[in-house]
Amino acid sequence: MNLKITEDIVASLIRHGRSEEPNEACGYLGAKDGVIDFHIELTNVDAAPDHYTMDPAEQFAAIRAIREQGREVAAVYHTHPETPARPSLEDIRLAHDPNTVYVIVSLMYGVDAVRAYRIKRGVVSDVPLQIVPGVQPATRLPQDVATRKRFSPPARNDG
Numbered sequence: 361m362n363l364k365i366t367e368d369i370v371a372s373l374i375r376h377g378r379s380e381e382p383n384e385a386c387g388y389l390g391a392k393d394g395v396i397d398f399h400i401e402l403t404n405v406d407a408a409p410d411h412y413t414m415d416p417a418e419q420f421a422a423i424r425a426i427r428e429q430g431r432e433v434a435a436v437y438h439t440h441p442e443t444p445a446r447p448s449l450e451d452i453r454l455a456h457d458p459n460t461v462y463v464i465v466s467l468m469y470g471v472d473a474v475r476a477y478r479i480k481r482g483v484v485s486d487v488p489l490q491i492v493p494g495v496q497p498a499t500r501l502p503q504d505v506a507t508r509k510r511f512s513p514p515a516r517n518d519g
């Protein structure tokens with residue numbers, strides 16, 4: 361599987377990571393046609409510099425929000441404030457879903473900023489991740505369009 365991510369999103373993930381330093385930051389990534397162009401920041405309930413746990417209610421809301429944006433859930437992400445973008449022993453131990461793509465964002469200077477993996481029963485495999493030029497981020501529909509009724513009410517027949 362080949363995955364792409366826009367440079368806008370990479371920049372946003374690094375910004376998110378910096379805002380949570382020294383702790384790890386985490387969140388969800390949405391993609392359209394294989395291009396990650398949407399992210400949702402979640403709370404690291406561990407508030408720790410070397411591991412993270414997502415809030416289950418936030419996860420549920422993130423998945424719904426990604427689908428509402430017409431995107432598919434492509435990956436989860438977290439940051440490594442002081443280490444390269446490789447799964448830690450803890451990351452490997454806690455990776456229970458072999459179908460999940462794990463994107464790791466390193467805030468270290470001089471290493472790859474972002475890499476992706478699958479982790480199946482303790483075995484880590486690379487998911488090629490290509491950074492592509494930013495595209496116009498998803499914009500919300502104008503409120504009047506978003507709330508307009510899709511179907512007319514059935515015609516009444518009072519007679």
Ligand SMILES: [Zn+2]
Binds near residue numbers: 410438440446
């Ligand atoms: Zn990690």
